[in-house]
Amino acid sequence: MSEHTEAGNTGEMSFLGHLEELRKRVFRALGWWLAGTAIAGYFNAWIMNKALLGPAIRAGLKLQNLEPFGQAFLLFKVVFFSGLIIAFPMISWEVWGFVAPGLYAHERRWARWVTVLTTFCFLLGVAFGYFLLIPSMMQYINTMSNPNIEDNLATSEYFSFFVNMLLAAGLIFELPMITWVLSRIGMVSDKLMVKYRRHSIVAILILAAIITPTPDPVTQLMVAVPLYILYEISVVIARFNFKKREERA
Numbered sequence: 001m002s003e004h005t006e007a008g009n010t011g012e013m014s015f016l017g018h019l020e021e022l023r024k025r026v027f028r029a030l031g032w033w034l035a036g037t038a039i040a041g042y043f044n045a046w047i048m049n050k051a052l053l054g055p056a057i058r059a060g061l062k063l064q065n066l067e068p069f070g071q072a073f074l075l076f077k078v079v080f081f082s083g084l085i086i087a088f089p090m091i092s093w094e095v096w097g098f099v100a101p102g103l104y105a106h107e108r109r110w111a112r113w114v115t116v117l118t119t120f121c122f123l124l125g126v127a128f129g130y131f132l133l134i135p136s137m138m139q140y141i142n143t144m145s146n147p148n149i150e151d152n153l154a155t156s157e158y159f160s161f162f163v164n165m166l167l168a169a170g171l172i173f174e175l176p177m178i179t180w181v182l183s184r185i186g187m188v189s190d191k192l193m194v195k196y197r198r199h200s201i202v203a204i205l206i207l208a209a210i211i212t213p214t215p216d217p218v219t220q221l222m223v224a225v226p227l228y229i230l231y232e233i234s235v236v237i238a239r240f241n242f243k244k245r246e247e248r249a
Contacts, residue, residue, distance in 0.1 A: 037083030059138035125173030179234035
């Protein structure tokens, strides 16, 4: 019995077959992104004025456009980025749909959960970045501003900062899922993570300082503390997977 037969496939897919499947998945993912973009385009006024500009407005900061078509380009970028977030669950599903045929039957079962939990962790990270991280940074800028200097932020720079913070937060919250996958295939163990816990704490503090563009220690701790909690959760996940592997052995 071949590996693919055990995984539930009728035969091994050819190289061209893999390319064709990849092409279909990429086009489907782009289709989901366009669908998400269409939804974001319909609600563009709310997304632009409430979601994007809200943190700066609430912090009392003013934004200014410095380019002839700056506002139009900003709207396009906001709509496409929002469409990506909306479509992220379905894009993740397409990615795992391409990977699944090469997995064993028991691997497919947890791969489905990976799709769901990966989406949940990413969106949780985006929510953390939007509701806690970005407002604290905006407030810090407002607090530290000189009364003789007016802070007028360029919209393009503000958007880049906004997107970078959301993506960074979303990717950081994927740490438990990355640990789950790596521990499932035996590349990471809980003993290894415990052994290098102190080194990881130093790395977390350095990463928090790099991610946060402000020197505010409170903001840096707001990043470092969740990162450390996620690391400890990852240790528990790795320990659970190690026990499962021992039971199967």
